[in-house]
Amino acid sequence: MVNKKGGKNNFLYLGKKSINLESPKSVILEKIANPHPDSDYLARFSIPEFTSLCPVTNQPDFAKIYIDYVPKKWIVESKSLKLYTQSYRNVGIFHEDAIVTIGKAIKNKLSPKWLRIEGYFYPRGGIPIDIFWQTGRLPKSVVVPEKKIDVYKGR
Numbered sequence: 001m002v003n004k005k006g007g008k009n010n011f012l013y014l015g016k017k018s019i020n021l022e023s024p025k026s027v028i029l030e031k032i033a034n035p036h037p038d039s040d041y042l043a044r045f046s047i048p049e050f051t052s053l054c055p056v057t058n059q060p061d062f063a064k065i066y067i068d069y070v071p072k073k074w075i076v077e078s079k080s081l082k083l084y085t086q087s088y089r090n091v092g093i094f095h096e097d098a099i100v101t102i103g104k105a106i107k108n109k110l111s112p113k114w115l116r117i118e119g120y121f122y123p124r125g126g127i128p129i130d131i132f133w134q135t136g137r138l139p140k141s142v143v144v145p146e147k148k149i150d151v152y153k154g155r
Helices: 078-090 095-110
Strands: 031-033 043-053 060-070 074-076 114-124 127-136
Touching: 043 074, 043 078, 060 095, 074 078, 074 095, 078 095, 095 114, 095 127
Parallel strands: none
Antiparallel strands: 031 074, 043 060, 060 114, 114 127
16 A cells, blocks of 8 residues: 555545444555654654543543554555544453554554654542553654643543
8 A cells, every 4th residue: 555656545534425334353554655754853643532431341542542653664654544543443452452553553553763652531439540552762963742631631
């Protein structure tokens, strides 16, 4: 699913009508050749409306997810990432499992120099759960800007 610059669109999802996918196993994360493999830079994705289901109660869980990575040879195709994260909507999964699984999927697809994923889950039962997972080493030349995280403000 790699599209070369100026080449034909060989992507499964990009440029096509979006579909609802039933599970993460039904989505293929797609990658694109890094246009600047000679430079270290940070790519950040913010997913403000992540949803999944509690595997015990089947109640919905909501989170904001941030994905930061320093590409090596590949970058992620953003529509496939959107469809992948949306496919968790009807999946019963614990918060920890969701964040680590998403992180590992991106790591396995891209082999980035560095990757960090953060999941800030809204409270249920009065307790918010924040999950952090990372792999690789952040290059010294790369700055990771602070996030202004406004996840939950009670009433």
